[in-house]
Amino acid sequence: MKKINLYFYAPLILAMSLFLCSCEDNDSPIVEPNPLETAHFDIWVSIGGNGGMGSGNTQLVNNTKTLDDSNIVIDYKGSGVDVTAKLFQESIIKGQYYYQIPQEKDRFGKYRIGETGIETVQEVAFGKNTYKDRRYAHAWIGDNTFVVLAANGDKDSVIWTKFNANNMTIIAEGSLKGLKDTLTAYSTSGIASFRASDNMILYSYCHSKSKLRKGVYMAFINANDMSVVNTVEDNRAAFMAGTAYGQLLQNKSFFDTNGDYYLACNTRIEGAASRTEQFGSLLRIKSGETNFDKSYLGFRNASNSQGKLVTVQSLASRKALVYVQDPIYTQAAGWRNNYNCYYATLNLETDELTKFDIPHSEGTFSQRSVMFGDKAYIGINPESSAPCVYVYDVDSEYLTKGLTIAEGYSFDRIVALDDAE
């Protein structure tokens, strides 16, 4: 009976679609639904410095339906949720929820931050495998399934756990078998992404000890049974742009519109005084391939290759949005000084870097840019004015100023979330 109904209604739907299409042709534009009708942004700030990666500063979250309005100034005096005692900024984010190991450090939880506080939706105790708070990689391998990966305590193997995000139960867990590398100790978390086209988890990792990092390994893992299909190495870069915190706070990799996978990497500058002085590069794995694309090395033109990649995100039109720490370009006093970071677009075909005409920013433990709809929202902590958001229209490449955050807060993160139903 259902089949009959489907066959009956399908032509009708098709006819209506054609009718609607023809309307477009008749200069009656379709009004695209505003994605923000069912979504909002959470803005994370901290007091006393950046909130992520090892900081113990007070963390506050406020939500807003729009980032575009330059007349809006967000302040946290008497508003917003003080999440310091419960949540970390480092989270897996999907739909309405934050998924993370919270302050208790002994569980995975599913949380929602509302206007009045944190709602704990469900928490699950660790199974056989346990993870360190904030230090694990993750990949969504289905609408309601995510997998987390990290090195074990002795750093001699990589453990994984699959979670059902609906009811927060553990589906399966184990450790990766068959990694082919010469490492004596694995990096804390590595970086994981899911390639749906061949059901493969791309898991990059390197040596745990910074002095011994001489290349990046990539494991191709069958998402069904977590078997390692292939392991490859690329030593054109010393390590991934993030080795310990996965992508819980910062975007370090992306798939472009062709399905090609890009991984941000960095290498310590020869003879530099500090190990944090690095230059970045972008590695690529072509769609469907199980090896690095040796013909491609991106981000080679930035400031004599001295900029360090902090975050990377995909823009449409074969471009990437990059956030770079570069004291030369920004003319900051040095690597240790503030306001030495900038945002730019990187053409993935020509490697052309186009810097935005916006003030330089401080903060390398943050993720203040988010793609939403056809816009990129770029948040900055500038030196001579209050933190604010710029709105970049990807299609028109037009940049406008959005909302402002009251002076004095460290602007750490913008998160796009679905509204609660």
Add this chain to the structure above:
Amino acid sequence: MWSIISFIILLCFLPIIGFGQKILFLSGEIKNPNGIPIPQAIVTIENSIKGTLADNNGKYSLEITPGQHTILVTAYGYNIQQEVIDISNSKSQNFTLQELTIDISTINVSGKTKSQKIREGSFTVNSIKIKGVASCINNVNSLVGRSSGIKVRENGGVGSDFDISINGLSGNSVRYFIDGVPLSSIGNGVSLANLPVNIVERIEIYKGVVPINLGSDALGGAINIITKKNVKNYIDASYGLGSFGTHKVDFNSQYTNPKSALFIQPSVGVNYSKNNYTMKNVEVRDGIRFKKVDAKRFHDDYLSFITQLKIGVTDKKWADLFSISTSYFYSDKELQTGSLQTWVYGMATRKMKSFNISGQYKKNEFFIKGLSVNMSISQTSDYKIVTDTVYRQYYWDGSYSQASGNEISGGVKSIRNIERPLTIARANFSYSIKNKHVFNINYLLNYLKNNRSDNLDSEFEPTKDIFSKQIIGISYSQQFWTDNLNNTFFLKDYISYLEIGQDDKYWITGSDIIEKITTANNIGYGFSSRMRFFDQIAIKGSYEHCVRLPLAREYLGNGTSIDPNFKLNPENSENINAGFFGTFHLTPKHSLYYETGLFYREVKDYIRYVPDQNEGNGQYDNVKNVTVKGVEGELIYSFNNAFQFIANFTFLDERNKTKYKDDGKPDISYNNRMPNRPWLFSNVEFNYRIKNVFNLENNQLKFSYSYQYVHSFLFTWEQYGTQKAKIPTQHVNNLQLSYSLKNEKYNISLECNNIFNNSIYDNFYMQKPERSFFCKLRIFINQ
């Protein structure tokens, strides 16, 4: 602020005109039968609160009205001397005191006690007399915590880490001394919590401004523990048994050879506790979920052992005191939690061993008349082992699951060795002119090495750091009008040296952005003044521009829960205290002592402990500008030496005054109250003593009730966000009953703490012990 300073300065220099009645002076020397001066003897007028204290040379000067008076002269270890004199003009009167042949504790000193004399000095100071309560208390910490302006933060039971704040300034702003020598000289793990109570005579708590003879860079104040002296031969032994498997044994004695004046003073203290008190409403696993239960602490055993042997001579021509002492300290602590109670440990431990050898030399009239010298040197080998060798995630019911890292830092398995050899040298020269003008110069050297290695973590590279500081201070004190006006002026130079060898966790410690070797030189100065108009009213004030060099613990961490921070700057502070005090004798049996004070601290680079919620550890960090304003008061009412009521309160307004951060940006928490700090607290105490109960002679029954109040305070900055975590208002009620026989020779005490079993917390929401009981037996025998 400056108006207060101006007022105090004015007081120092304004001539004070007489008080209307003819004032005479009784002066002289107090000596023992061998003609040796007795320092610090108390000279009082019977049925009057007037009195004075002999100086280090046994000389005294007492203001007196014409007429017939009974003069009482007392000193520890000597019989009371009583003399009736008729005085019409100022005269000289010497006293010779006989050595004590009866129980020292039976001496009922009329007039002012040493503790009260110290309180009434020009410095803002609490002086707590241990005599009389030594039979009841089970640690010095608890007694200090009941004093006005003092807040003790213990994050657990016996042996837990603790901090003391004085007038709002945190634990490490406070320095600890034992007989004027840094307490750390005995060992890094020795603290007020595990020091044997029996060896203590009294505790001096200096608030804000600290006299230079302590050689301290204390910014918040200093606690100086004065040990028993003068009693020639005695044995003092006690055993205590309490809740949560607590046992305490103290033994302290002294033998003095009357011919050679050689003394031997052994002491031993043992503390043990299981600390298995109940944690209320904590989460444990319930299958794959969690549930809240009450669970006992299961990995918090603590054992400490301290022994000391002191040998020396007194009253020699070449030395008033020369002693050599050696001590050994050992502690073994199971670690139950990290900085917050949600991080439960089940296997990690911390052991400490210290061995110390030290010498002290004191001499009055050192080569020239009026010159006194007090020198000490000590060498301590200090060794700490932190064992963290399991990958387990523990829960409050003692169960665990396998974890991906060790318990404390989440890293690899580790047995971390931290060796901190410490050298402390101190020299103090004091030159007195007619007891009215005293010049003092003090030098303190504190040289510490921090050697770290690890037995298991192969990636950990052994490191060596060096941290030393030298503090040179000079002061000038003056007394006018029979010590009715007392002024002290001082100048201090602080020199520090830091050599950093470690570079692990550089992103936390800052070792990669700080020069490997740094030296710093800072100058501090100040003055204190006290003016007494009548017994009923006296005023005092003090000011200090103080520099506090970070402690080794702050720079170098503690190897477990506190990470190093090499980015720390020394604290700079303007400290001002002003107050008035006095005693009313309503009738001969009723007396009322009151004291109230205002304090103001303007601190730059305020060092504050910040628990790092992400890394599981904590770290000390600077807050650029902090202002602490406050008021405190204390009232002590006594009736017939039998009933006593004590009430004190402290209000602190401690705010971040950093308007702009280093980068020129506004600091959003400007003018916010500092989080994690109690700001309103109070103590009330009733003591009642019945002598000769059951028709027995020389016995007494003491009953004591105390109440402590701490107002609720916030976990994070007050103005920002909603749904803020808050440490609730706390009420603690304690009861104590003690009975002593034969003039306190045999004592038994029973104590119930937190009688209503209220929930109490430390500054970071760590639950503290529930209702507990403690019984103590003590014997004190002396010749």
